[in-house]
Amino acid sequence: MEKHFKSYLNIIEKESNGISVSIKETVNQLIPKYIKKFSFREHITGLLLGNVQSGKTSQVFGIISSSADEGFEIFIFLTTDNTYLHKQTLARAISCFDTFTVCGEDDELRFLNSNMRKPVIVVIKKNTKVLNKWKNIISSSKFCDGRSLFIIDDEGDAASLNTKINTGAQSVINARLDSIRNIAKSSIYLQVTATPQPLLLQAVNTQWRPKFVYYFPPGKGYLGGNFFYTDPPSPCIKLTNENELDELRSDGLISEGLKASLLTFLTVSSHVMLKDELKACNFLVHPSVRIADHNAIAQKIGGCLNDLLVAVQENKMRDLLKSTWQDLNTTKKNLISFDEAYNFIIEALDKQKIKIFILNSTGSSTIECSKGINIIIGGNSLGRGVTFPSLQTVYYCRTAKIPQADTFWQHSRMFGYDRDPELIRIFIPPSLFKLFTELNNGNSALIGQITADNNSSNISLLYPPGINPTRMNVVDRGVLGMIVGGVNRFPNFPRRKNVDKIDEMLENYNENDTHIITLNGVINILEKFESESKNDWSSQAFINCIKALKTNDAEDKAFLIARRNRSISKGTGTLLSPDDRAIGDSIKNYTVLTLYRINGEAEKGWDGNPLWIPNIKLPEGKNFYRAD
Numbered sequence: 001m002e003k004h005f006k007s008y009l010n011i012i013e014k015e016s017n018g019i020s021v022s023i024k025e026t027v028n029q030l031i032p033k034y035i036k037k038f039s040f041r042e043h044i045t046g047l048l049l050g051n052v053q054s055g056k057t058s059q060v061f062g063i064i065s066s067s068a069d070e071g072f073e074i075f076i077f078l079t080t081d082n083t084y085l086h087k088q089t090l091a092r093a094i095s096c097f098d099t100f101t102v103c104g105e106d107d108e109l110r111f112l113n114s115n116m117r118k119p120v121i122v123v124i125k126k127n128t129k130v131l132n133k134w135k136n137i138i139s140s141s142k143f144c145d146g147r148s149l150f151i152i153d154d155e156g157d158a159a160s161l162n163t164k165i166n167t168g169a170q171s172v173i174n175a176r177l178d179s180i181r182n183i184a185k186s187s188i189y190l191q192v193t194a195t196p197q198p199l200l201l202q203a204v205n206t207q208w209r210p211k212f213v214y215y216f217p218p219g220k221g222y223l224g225g226n227f228f229y230t231d232p233p234s235p236c237i238k239l240t241n242e243n244e245l246d247e248l249r250s251d252g253l254i255s256e257g258l259k260a261s262l263l264t265f266l267t268v269s270s271h272v273m274l275k276d277e278l279k280a281c282n283f284l285v286h287p288s289v290r291i292a293d294h295n296a297i298a299q300k301i302g303g304c305l306n307d308l309l310v311a312v313q314e315n316k317m318r319d320l321l322k323s324t325w326q327d328l329n330t331t332k333k334n335l336i337s338f339d340e341a342y343n344f345i346i347e348a349l350d351k352q353k354i355k356i357f358i359l360n361s362t363g364s365s366t367i368e369c370s371k372g373i374n375i376i377i378g379g380n381s382l383g384r385g386v387t388f389p390s391l392q393t394v395y396y397c398r399t400a401k402i403p404q405a406d407t408f409w410q411h412s413r414m415f416g417y418d419r420d421p422e423l424i425r426i427f428i429p430p431s432l433f434k435l436f437t438e439l440n441n442g443n444s445a446l447i448g449q450i451t452a453d454n455n456s457s458n459i460s461l462l463y464p465p466g467i468n469p470t471r472m473n474v475v476d477r478g479v480l481g482m483i484v485g486g487v488n489r490f491p492n493f494p495r496r497k498n499v500d501k502i503d504e505m506l507e508n509y510n511e512n513d514t515h516i517i518t519l520n521g522v523i524n525i526l527e528k529f530e531s532e533s534k535n536d537w538s539s540q541a542f543i544n545c546i547k548a549l550k551t552n553d554a555e556d557k558a559f560l561i562a563r564r565n566r567s568i569s570k571g572t573g574t575l576l577s578p579d580d581r582a583i584g585d586s587i588k589n590y591t592v593l594t595l596y597r598i599n600g601e602a603e604k605g606w607d608g609n610p611l612w613i614p615n616i617k618l619p620e621g622k623n624f625y626r627a628d
Contacts, residue, residue, distance in 0.1 A: 004119065007099045008065040012058060019055050019219050023062035026216045031066050034212055038188060040071075040148050043181060045189045047156070047210035049450060051225075052194040052409065053387060053416040054218040057089065060152055060192050061096050068100070068119040072150045072188075074143060075100075075121040076134070076180065080155050082125070084359075084367075085386055089154070090123045097121060105130055108137050116143055126159045131176035139183050149187040151180065155384050156191030157198045157406060161208060161474035181207070195406035196446070198470040200459050201627045203479045209627070215450045224415045225440035228426060233433065235331050236421070238264075242429045245287055245397045254300045258285070258395055261427040262304060262375075263324045265393040266354075268423050269373045270344035271328075271336040272390065276420075279371040283393040284413055289379040294358050298377050302356060309349045318342060332422040348373060383410040390418055395427045405463055406470045409439050438464050441552055448551020449544075460544040461625040462552055469625050479627045483545055486620035488584065490575045491529070491537035496600070496611040498528040506562045506595065514583060515560040519550050522558045522593050522616075529614050542616050545624040546591065554619075558591040559584075566596045570605030575615050584617050592617045 005027065013020045026048075034046060048063070050056040064075055077093065079086045090104050101114040103122045114120055120143075124130050138144060153160055162174040170178075181187050191199055191210060202209035218224060228234060240257030241247075247255040254262075265283040272281040285301070287293050311317040321342060329335045336344075348354055357367040359378035369376060370389055376382070379398070394414045414426060428436075445462045461469045465484075472480075483489070505525060509515050523543050531537040550556070561580060568575065576584070576594060584592040594615040600606035618624070 002066070002069050004065040004068040004097075004099050005062065008061060008096055011096050011098065012062075019058050022055070022216060022219045023059055026059050026214070027062050027066045030063060030214050031070065034214075035063075035067050035070050035072075035188070038070075038148075038186075040186050043187045043189070043207060044212075045191065045207055045210050047191045047193070047196055047199060047213045049196055049213060049215040049447070050192075050194055051218050051222070051415065052412045054194070054216075054222055054224070055417070056192050056194065057092060057154070059216055060154070060190070061093070063190070064121065064150070064152065065097070065099075067150055067188075073116055073119050073147050074138070074184075075119065075150045075152065076138075077121055077123045078126050078151065078153045078156075078160075078177075079123065080125065080158055080384055081127045082381070082384070082386065084381075085384070086123065086125045088387070093121060093123050105134075108133075111137065112141055116147075126153075126173055126177075128172050128176060131173065131180065135176065135180045135183065138180070144184040147184060149181065149184040151177075151187060151189045153177075153189065153191045155193055157193045157195055157470070158384055160191075161198055161202070163473045165474065165476050178207075195409050195470075197406045197461055197625075198474045200446075200461065201470065201475045201480060201625060203476050203627055204457055213450050215447055219417070221417050222415070223417075223419050223421055223424070225412070225436075225443055227421065228412075228414065229433070229437040229440040231437060236424050236426055237433060238425055238427045239433060240395075240397065240427050240429050242431060244429065245293075245399065248287060248297055248300065248397075249293065254304045257397075257427050257429075258297070258300070259304060260324070261285075261393055261395040261425070262301060263321060264328070264425050264427075265375070266308075266345045266348070266373075267321060267324050267328055267341050268392045268425070269348070270341035271332070271423065272392065272420070273373070274340060274344055275334075275336045278390055280369060280390045281373055282369050282388050282391045283375045283395075284382060284388060284391055285375065285377040285395045286379065286382050286398055286411060286413075287377075287395075288398050291360050291362055291379075294360055294377050294379065298356050298358055301375060301377070305349060305354060308345075312346050312349065317346070321345065328423060328425075332420075382413055383407070386413070387416070388413055391416065392420060392424050393427075394425075396432065397429060399432070402466065402468055403435060404468050404470055405439055405442060405461075408435065409443065412436075435467070438467065442467075445548045445552035449547055452547070452551065458540075458544055458547075459626065460541075460548040462545075462548040463623055463625070464621050465623055467623075475627070481541065481626050481628060483541065483618065483624040485618040485622035485624070486588065488576060488581065488615055488617045489537065489542075490613060490615040491531035492571060492573065493532040493536050494611060494613045495530040495532050496607065496609060497530055499609075499611055502528050502595070502612045503597075509560060509562040511563060514587075515562070517558050517560045517593075518556050519546050519554070519558055519591070520556075521560070522546050522591055525560075525593060525595070526614065526616070529612070539614075541626065542618075544626060545618055548624060549591070549619070549622075555590070558593060559587050561592070561594040562597075563595070564597040565599065567599050567601065567604065568596070575613060584615075587617075588620045590619055
């Protein structure tokens, strides 16, 4: 019987983006593998991975409703400690779950009076007081006696993890979540995110490392990293000066890049509101984390709007808008005429229809951007789960000394379904465009590994130097491993194994040449090697790195050097000859696998039998992260 799932689908199918097909696929893949087989006698953790703003909430609602059909009765939906996002999620839950009792943070009486006549879902923030309150309510209700808990941790990589893991202590939110999980004798804890880096870097033996991972691809019409961050840049990318943030912090006029983005937004608004007949058009300005910057930039944008109104009166406005309209006309078919756009903008300026919102800890806690012409300015509040409909223009210049991949990727609020690919424009400096292009490559490599193998233990995170995968205070440094590209690595304590097989594999590779092989060829060779000590050299770790390269759309190419009849002492701490090291060092952008067949003389410390020893050098400019 699929009462709850069918009811949810009937509601969701009324939406116009066709996401119900994707939801059915997720449920059909995930429920039989992990929910139907749940023993109701254990605590397990899983991960639902999607792209930024690709419909994760709709997907997880499908999982909730289908899990209710499988016997789960109590669901806790955790949101970030963001009032706007919590209200957004609660409203969606109320509209989608007509066969459930839906409770918000202040609905303890509704929860208690439900008496479990219907499945219950409680939507609460990851806030210390809120979590403690609901832990006590659920525990005292005795509803979990004989029942399992199903906990959904939206943005499960944020706030939930132990920020004191390297001090031997436990952070408060992490402890609260542990206590809620342990109310019941069994539970499923489903982490949901687009940035799983810190989750995949948790120690394998902890409850915070997912035991299974399911990735759902975005639906039709989704614009994501592969649309925006291409090489060469997409026409939607407009490169600004590197120092625009410094200009915006000065007492001078508005910067050229921000002014150009504002003019673009106004022109796009005219088309969206008049020709497409949409109710809203939004512009996101993300300059930094500093509240002072948000306020100053809001004032500069307000001043620029006033200056544009003066330009209208002085008959200078047409010249300002002309190049903007021409740029949009190169990508947008049937763009609104210049005169129509011009007249619309004049009216919008004259009647003050353009609204400016500051969204941060001291600004608006909620904003109304589902209608009208809106400019939203902020920093951290513009990330993680907050959705801006009809977002067509983005100005971004936020920087960091050492950027974190997950944090910056969550800033990609331009990703989504209701963006017009022919009208959207991103204004960004070249260094940040390069950063996001590299982050997109790393994200593609991660997704490729997950789709190839849903086991989270075989995943390596791939990033260039200067980018951390996540904040390091939630990762146990004792289990974190990093393999740096461009460095030669070989086992000091190689195990004599598969000598005849390796002889056969390498019989066609002569001594004098450097040979080109495939990445799969590297994997096949590495599988034949072992070290006597796991801490010395792990062939599996390097195989995982090669798999990460493969899924990163890297060229399917590596270099192989095979040397035979070598007389080298055991434990010398060196392997390569100066000539072979020089050959390998000259190859910077590809993996180099050098194999030495050692004679294995007893007087050299070996057992008197020959063996092969591998040396691998991964491409320069790439770092690989994993947790043991």
